[in-house]
Amino acid sequence: MKKLTLSQAVARSRKIREAYHQLELKHHGREWTVEEDALAFLTDAGLVGRLTMAQQGRWPVEKGAADGLEHKIGECLWWLMELARRMEIDAESALETFLTTTEQQLEGSMKVAPKRKVKKKHTKL
Numbered sequence: 001m002k003k004l005t006l007s008q009a010v011a012r013s014r015k016i017r018e019a020y021h022q023l024e025l026k027h028h029g030r031e032w033t034v035e036e037d038a039l040a041f042l043t044d045a046g047l048v049g050r051l052t053m054a055q056q057g058r059w060p061v062e063k064g065a066a067d068g069l070e071h072k073i074g075e076c077l078w079w080l081m082e083l084a085r086r087m088e089i090d091a092e093s094a095l096e097t098f099l100t101t102t103e104q105q106l107e108g109s110m111k112v113a114p115k116r117k118v119k120k121k122h123t124k125l
Contacts, residue, residue: 041079
């Protein structure tokens with residue numbers, strides 16, 4: 001399978017969302033708001049948590065019930081790209097800024113943080 005770039009994913013995500021907007025108009029008479037999209041994302045993110053627990057054997061499910069994890073992770077990525085677009089946030093720039101800032105913060109923390117000695121507690125018997 002050919003690797004997908006973030007730019008390609010953003011473009012394809014927009015087309016899919018536009019198709020869903022047509023279904024929303026057909027069935028409900030209006031497109032979902034950004035708030036409704038955010039709620040749908042949160043619902044799917046919650047399902048990622050539940051499916052992760054199932055995949056790791058920490059939540060009882062019927063055989064094969066955790067198979068949707070990969071799909072739900074992809075769907076959450078899609079929602080995030082669409083939420084960013086609808087709120088006029090460049091997803092690629094947001095990710096780049098987050099990664100750069102976090103790397104710098106972690107690098108600074110690694111240099112500055114002194115090693116701490118762990119005091120051993122002695123208990124009397």
